[in-house]
Amino acid sequence: MLLLALAGWVGKAWWDSRLPSSYSAMQFGSTDFGGGPAHDHGDHGGVSVDQLTGPRAGKPDYRITLVARKAEVELAPGRTIEAWTFNGQVPGPEIRVHQGDLVEATLVNEDIDDGVTIHWHGVDVPNAEDGVAGVTQDAVMPGERYTYRFRAEQRGTFWYHSHQVSSRQVRRGLYGAFVIEPRHQPRRRALDLTVIAHDFSGGTALGSHVGQQRRLVAPGTPVRLRLVNSNSFGERFHLVGTPFRVAAIDGTDLNGPTPIEYKTLLLGAGARYDVTFVMPQYSVGLFLEGTTTALQLISDPDDPQLHVEEAEGGEFDPSGYGRPKATPFGATTHFDRSFLLKIGKKVGFINGRPRYHWAVNGKLFPETPMYMVSRGDLVKFKIVNDTGSVHPMHLHGHHVLVLSRNGKPTTGSPWWVDTLNVLGDEEYEVAFRADNPGIWMDHCHNLQHASDGLTMHVAYEGVTTPFRLGAGPDNHPE
Ligand code: C2O
Ligand code: CU
Numbered sequence: 398m399l400l401l402a403l404a405g406w407v408g409k410a411w412w413d414s415r416l417p418s419s420y421s422a423m424q425f426g427s428t429d430f431g432g433g434p435a436h437d438h439g440d441h442g443g444v445s446v447d448q449l450t451g452p453r454a455g456k457p458d459y460r461i462t463l464v465a466r467k468a469e470v471e472l473a474p475g476r477t478i479e480a481w482t483f484n485g486q487v488p489g490p491e492i493r494v495h496q497g498d499l500v501e502a503t504l505v506n507e508d509i510d511d512g513v514t515i516h517w518h519g520v521d522v523p524n525a526e527d528g529v530a531g532v533t534q535d536a537v538m539p540g541e542r543y544t545y546r547f548r549a550e551q552r553g554t555f556w557y558h559s560h561q562v563s564s565r566q567v568r569r570g571l572y573g574a575f576v577i578e579p580r581h582q583p584r585r586r587a588l589d590l591t592v593i594a595h596d597f598s599g600g601t602a603l604g605s606h607v608g609q610q611r612r613l614v615a616p617g618t619p620v621r622l623r624l625v626n627s628n629s630f631g632e633r634f635h636l637v638g639t640p641f642r643v644a645a646i647d648g649t650d651l652n653g654p655t656p657i658e659y660k661t662l663l664l665g666a667g668a669r670y671d672v673t674f675v676m677p678q679y680s681v682g683l684f685l686e687g688t689t690t691a692l693q694l695i696s697d698p699d700d701p702q703l704h705v706e707e708a709e710g711g712e713f714d715p716s717g718y719g720r721p722k723a724t725p726f727g728a729t730t731h732f733d734r735s736f737l738l739k740i741g742k743k744v745g746f747i748n749g750r751p752r753y754h755w756a757v758n759g760k761l762f763p764e765t766p767m768y769m770v771s772r773g774d775l776v777k778f779k780i781v782n783d784t785g786s787v788h789p790m791h792l793h794g795h796h797v798l799v800l801s802r803n804g805k806p807t808t809g810s811p812w813w814v815d816t817l818n819v820l821g822d823e824e825y826e827v828a829f830r831a832d833n834p835g836i837w838m839d840h841c842h843n844l845q846h847a848s849d850g851l852t853m854h855v856a857y858e859g860v861t862t863p864f865r866l867g868a869g870p871d872n873h874p875e
Pocket of ligand 2 (some may be wrong): 533789842847
């Protein structure tokens with residue numbers, strides 16, 4: 398009898414967990430108002446995400462066409478892989494614009510069967526330009542095209558990637574760098590180089606190369622290396638041969654960064670660090686831990702090949718680096734809404750699949766929270782990692798200020814992130830101003846974790862979406 402009841406309960410849990418073939422991001426989730434006023438979303442005078450566009454009129458300052466297609470790519474002599482690419486290359490073309498530019502990017506899907514979108518990771522674009530299949534647009538199927546238009550209002554290092562079946566598509570190569578330079582840049586002879594770390598089946602690449610790369614740089618040249626981690630796992634960068642500063646994190650300049658040396662830089666999945674230094678008389682090496690891939694900046698063509706070296710001064714800690722500076726809110730601010738995001742594990746079914754799944758606040762996808770905010774709110778999140786795994790948490794459309802880690806307030810430069818690398822059993826408090834209406838994904842950037850259910854949303858009151866997730870419309874953002 399008991400067994401029968403148990404079987405009945407399991408059967409029902411299985412049945413209930415199956416996702417319909419088409420569903421709205423709005424219909425699911427356990428709605429959480431974070432102690433703020435609770436209105437039903439979309440019940441009166443709502444706005445649809447497809448109205449929340451960038452400027453539709455006006456001549457773009459920068460225009461690019463990104464063609465998604467399969468291509469053979471050579472990562473090192475004799476090391477060729479079948480990649481999914483933008484314009485036949487991995488990473489895709491680097492987009493470099495100036496702050497304030499109107500950007501127009503047209504995505505053309507040539508032959509990626511799942512469909513493709515482009516998400517501008519860390520660029521706080523209007524919601525309709527955010528590139529999430531099934532939430533802000535439909536996936537762009539083979540033979541179709543889609544145009545994104547937005548003003549590049551921030552400045553710094555960002556990246557772009559497909560947000561359709563992203564756990565597979567990003568890994569296969571559908572990503573690239575997106576750099577926004579200051580409007581007026583002093584005309585100096587400087588080296589400004591983007592370096593994306595990515596694991597391919599053929600090895601770990603820096604940029605488009607696996608193995609050692611050399612580049613001649615005159616001593617005295619100001620250098621900025623824009624480090625990007627496009628993997629689902631953390632990467633440790635070792636920069637040896639010179640003191641350097643961490644000038645920016647996730648596209649936000651740090652205040653008063655001091656020179657450091659021999660420190661390892663751990664970049665969580667999706668993170669960016671800009672490091673700066675003046676080219677010394679000797680060679681400088683950038684190594685990726687656990688690989689033989691490296692970038693060597695040499696001051697003299699006769700410089701010997703560097704051998705892999707590890708910086709032994711421990712790990713760089715952003716929570717106490719640089720000088721404090723006034724922030725628009727902080728630990729003592731009254732927040733309009735305070736949310737808990739507690740990551741755990743739980744036995745259950747997701748879409749009929751039984752497993753020990755990721756859970757948020759005790760609930761499995763798609764019952765993971767729908768965090769409701771109103772425009773203008775000051776919002777605080779407490780992120781608790783109740784698992785031993787690393788979860789690089791990424792909120793779309795906003796940058797969050799890190800207030801504390803493991804109960805200790807941050808003490809250095811204001812530390813703003815869009816992707817926070819939460820290590821096993823860590824706890825963070827972060828805060829942001831709800832100033833970009835829409836429905837925004839908030840998920841783990843270990844994209845396999847996201848596709849295994851570590852996905853939720855922050856939604857503004859009154860915003861609705863006409864797009865649908867699921868097999869019917871073929872929209873699978875994770
Ligand atoms: Cu870089 Cu939702 O992603
Ligand atoms: Cu995760």
